[in-house]
Amino acid sequence: MAQSKLADRDRTRSQPLTLAALEEYGALSGFEVPSGDFDPEGAWNQTYRIWMVASGGLAPRPADVHYRGFLEIARKPSADGKAIALEVHQSILQQAPAVHETAVEMQCARDELCTPRSWTLAHTVLDGRVKPMPEARVEQRGVLADGALRIDGGRGSAPRSIDLSDGPVTSNWSLFDAVGRLPRKEAPAVEFTMLQELDEVKPSQRITYRGADRHTLGGNAVRLHRYQHVGRGILPYHYYVDEQGRLLVALGGLRAYLLDPNARQLHEQCLARMAERAKP
Amino acid sequence: MDRRRFLKAGALGAAAIAGGANAAVSAPAVHTDRRPNVLLVITDQQGLDTISALGCDHVRTPAMDQLAGRGVSFACSHSTNPLCSPARSSLFTGRPTLETGVVVNGLPIRESIPNLGQWLGREGYETTYVGKWHVPQSFPATMPGFTVIPAGLGGQGELGDSAVSRACEGYLRNRTKSDPFFLVASFLQPHDVCQFVSMHTAGIDALPFEGIEGELPPLPANHQFDPREPEKVKRGRKVSWSELTWRYYLWSYYRMVEMVDAEVGRVLDALEGSGQAENTLVVFTADHGEGRGRHQMVTKNYLYDEAVKVPLVVSFPGRAQEDAQDNEHLVSGVDVVPTVCDYAGLKSPPDQRGRSLRPLLEGKSPEWTEMVAAEVQRDGRMIRTERYKYIVFHDDPVEQLFDMIDDPGETRNLAETSGHAGALEDHRKLLRDWEARLDVAPVTLPAPWQKPKARGGRAKS
Numbered sequence: 168m169a170q171s172k173l174a175d176r177d178r179t180r181s182q183p184l185t186l187a188a189l190e191e192y193g194a195l196s197g198f199e200v201p202s203g204d205f206d207p208e209g210a211w212n213q214t215y216r217i218w219m220v221a222s223g224g225l226a227p228r229p230a231d232v233h234y235r236g237f238l239e240i241a242r243k244p245s246a247d248g249k250a251i252a253l254e255v256h257q258s259i260l261q262q263a264p265a266v267h268e269t270a271v272e273m274q275c276a277r278d279e280l281c282t283p284r285s286w287t288l289a290h291t292v293l294d295g296r297v298k299p300m301p302e303a304r305v306e307q308r309g310v311l312a313d314g315a316l317r318i319d320g321g322r323g324s325a326p327r328s329i330d331l332s333d334g335p336v337t338s339n340w341s342l343f344d345a346v347g348r349l350p351r352k353e354a355p356a357v358e359f360t361m362l363q364e365l366d367e368v369k370p371s372q373r374i375t376y377r378g379a380d381r382h383t384l385g386g387n388a389v390r391l392h393r394y395q396h397v398g399r400g401i402l403p404y405h406y407y408v409d410e411q412g413r414l415l416v417a418l419g420g421l422r423a424y425l426l427d428p429n430a431r432q433l434h435e436q437c438l439a440r441m442a443e444r445a446k447p
Numbered sequence: 448m449d450r451r452r453f454l455k456a457g458a459l460g461a462a463a464i465a466g467g468a469n470a471a472v473s474a475p476a477v478h479t480d481r482r483p484n485v486l487l488v489i490t491d492q493q494g495l496d497t498i499s500a501l502g503c504d505h506v507r508t509p510a511m512d513q514l515a516g517r518g519v520s521f522a523c524s525h526s527t528n529p530l531c532s533p534a535r536s537s538l539f540t541g542r543p544t545l546e547t548g549v550v551v552n553g554l555p556i557r558e559s560i561p562n563l564g565q566w567l568g569r570e571g572y573e574t575t576y577v578g579k580w581h582v583p584q585s586f587p588a589t590m591p592g593f594t595v596i597p598a599g600l601g602g603q604g605e606l607g608d609s610a611v612s613r614a615c616e617g618y619l620r621n622r623t624k625s626d627p628f629f630l631v632a633s634f635l636q637p638h639d640v641c642q643f644v645s646m647h648t649a650g651i652d653a654l655p656f657e658g659i660e661g662e663l664p665p666l667p668a669n670h671q672f673d674p675r676e677p678e679k680v681k682r683g684r685k686v687s688w689s690e691l692t693w694r695y696y697l698w699s700y701y702r703m704v705e706m707v708d709a710e711v712g713r714v715l716d717a718l719e720g721s722g723q724a725e726n727t728l729v730v731f732t733a734d735h736g737e738g739r740g741r742h743q744m745v746t747k748n749y750l751y752d753e754a755v756k757v758p759l760v761v762s763f764p765g766r767a768q769e770d771a772q773d774n775e776h777l778v779s780g781v782d783v784v785p786t787v788c789d790y791a792g793l794k795s796p797p798d799q800r801g802r803s804l805r806p807l808l809e810g811k812s813p814e815w816t817e818m819v820a821a822e823v824q825r826d827g828r829m830i831r832t833e834r835y836k837y838i839v840f841h842d843d844p845v846e847q848l849f850d851m852i853d854d855p856g857e858t859r860n861l862a863e864t865s866g867h868a869g870a871l872e873d874h875r876k877l878l879r880d881w882e883a884r885l886d887v888a889p890v891t892l893p894a895p896w897q898k899p900k901a902r903g904g905r906a907k908s
Binding site: 180181182183184217219220221235259260261262263264265267269290292294295300301302303304305320321322323324325326327356363364366367368369373375377395397399400401402403420421422 | 618716717
């Protein structure tokens with residue numbers, strides 16, 4: 168094969184994104200492999216650092232040029248055990264600089280895919296001074312019932328309804344819960360429609376178990392179960408789940424979600440630096 | 448403010464913005480009809496034939512399909528310069544890149560030329576920009592002519608584009624002003640394919656994801672190419688991949704198109720839900736295309752159709768045809784500004800090189816331009832007429848001439864064929880005449896672009 172003529176401007180764009188590549192880049196440096204019991208069917212709170220292939224922009228520490236934000240998911244079963252409450256907090260650094268924050272409260276079915284039944288979503292844009300921009304705020308309520316998705320965007324937005332009667336439905340955030348409970352054996356793919364951020368309908372999704380293997384995370388060997396997720400409107404994902412059912416790493420497209428109990432703290436440091444830089 | 452003072456302020460504003468040789472601009476006429484809103488949606492690196500409703504079998508694009516169903520899609524739509532900054536400079540000014548001065552990435556628009564935000568803003572439009580700008584900064588917090596809602600991430604459209612669509616959604620929901628708006632929703636995808644190419648330069652021996660083999664698109668019919676190419680075209684051939692890698696790259700690219708389709712859909716849904724869709728002109732286009740293995744090319748920055756042809760869909764309920772495809776008229780990125788101004792009831796900025804598409808959108812058959820032109824890599828030029836495409840680089844003796852009716856894949860270079868000598872000379876003349884009409888901008892290239900190289904300024908005679 169003739170030699171490629173592309174120059175490697177950044178080594179993190181020189182090979183496909185894999186766990187081994189992340190380890191090589193140092194992205195998993197300091198990764199704390201969690202120990203102890205974890206009940207994927209119980210109440211838990213996980214935070215993930217979002218790492219991106221392309222570097223640049225503000226970071227918690229100068230070395231963290233691939234840092235892009237954090238995702239926090241809190242799961243709480245209802246008292247009667249029939250439903251799950253998922254709280255999501257996502258904060259993504261933008262280039263300008265700015266911050267986009269999404270806060271979601273979902274009531275989900277206690278089923279294989281943690282299907283959202285109703286939710287509220289609020290999206291806020293913070294400018295370079297880390298001040299909210301009310302002109303860009305989004306508040307949304309959604310209900311998934313009787314085979315239909317109904318979204319009410321509140322003032323300035325007429326409600327709309329989308330037919331989703333064709334099979335299981337879940338959200339991208341619900342998958343951070345669901346993969347910890349999917350079967351760990353060769354089985355037909357789990358097929359579903361995904362609601363990306365609860366309002367972008369992406370049909371023809373499937374998740375398949377791809378076995379278990381030992382991987383090195385931050386220099387520590389750990390056995391991880393791998394699930395592959397492919398579908399329309401996404402670049403494929405791999406979810407890496409430990410023996411207890413914790414999702415440790417989600418790798419998809421150009422990004423990785425890395426389990427990190429310090430992610431929120433890191434992010435707050437980043438926002439403080441952003442606000443400091445914006446001072447006259 | 449009464450109307451007389453408003454127009455006076457507008458004329459003063461125009462002088463302040465324009466300056467230089469093009470400063471003398473009279474206040475444009477404003478119709479008394481309710482002026483339309485304008486939503487300009489731009490994707491990055493999306494080729495023409497990547498929309499499912501318009502014939503692409505490898506992708507599902509429900510939002511773009513819906514927009515095509517509500518408007519007119521142009522099949523002969525061309526970028527003025529298939530690279531990010533140059534193409535965008537033309538989209539926002541109505542001028543070719545020889546005139547905007549943005550001949551490579553990262554240059555600003557010539558100071559004397561107003562962008563469309565400046566032009567409409569003077570006339571009472573609320574002008575708001577969300578997403579990638581790249582003329583010259585990629586994602587600035589401020590830019591001339593627009594209020595910016597900062598959103599988007601360079602090199603990371605898959606993560607940044609949802610911020611762009613949410614910000615646009617918020618803007619459309621929350622605005623209370625009665626002034627018409629001009630909103631730009633500028634997405635980065637499917638530009639992430641550039642990262643994919645970088646990450647897969649060595650190719651793959653096996654698919655990294657199981658079960659997708661049956662979904663891989665085939666190699667394009669024009670994967671092979673006529674080797675009689677200018678050197679700059681040859682040097683643009685970046686990878687040498689196996690068939691498997693090419694097809695995996697295609698599959699991944701179409702997933703990126705689907706990703707941005709979902710974001711476009713969110714913005715269109717928000718427009719619909721805001722109650723303002725009926726009075727909003729929607730223009731959807733891209734800055735340039737993507738190689739997709741045609742001529743064994745990836746990315747952009749050359750003049751074959753896969754890189755230079757872009758989607759262009761225009762929708763305006765009750766004021767443009769619906770579910771129509773224009774396969775005949777040659778159109779270009781310089782046509783966006785006059786089209787918007789025409790519908791807004793405004794005179795266009797001076798020295799426009801394009802035309803309003805409104806007669807075509809209304810189903811009329813006006814006399815139309817016989818050619819469109821494009822530029823690339825500072826000295827590359829393209830002239831496309833109804834039948835032929837001519838490509839030349841001023842420093843290279845190899846010219847290209849393709850019969851676009853008999854050879855739409857551009858696989859047979861006819862430039863050295865005696866039977867086409869007349870067509871070749873006709874297109875050389877069209878290029879000379881086109882260049883002669885331009886007000887070429889003086890350009891100071893950023894250091895990385897400065898090379899000690901002699902340059903010709905005109906086509907060969």
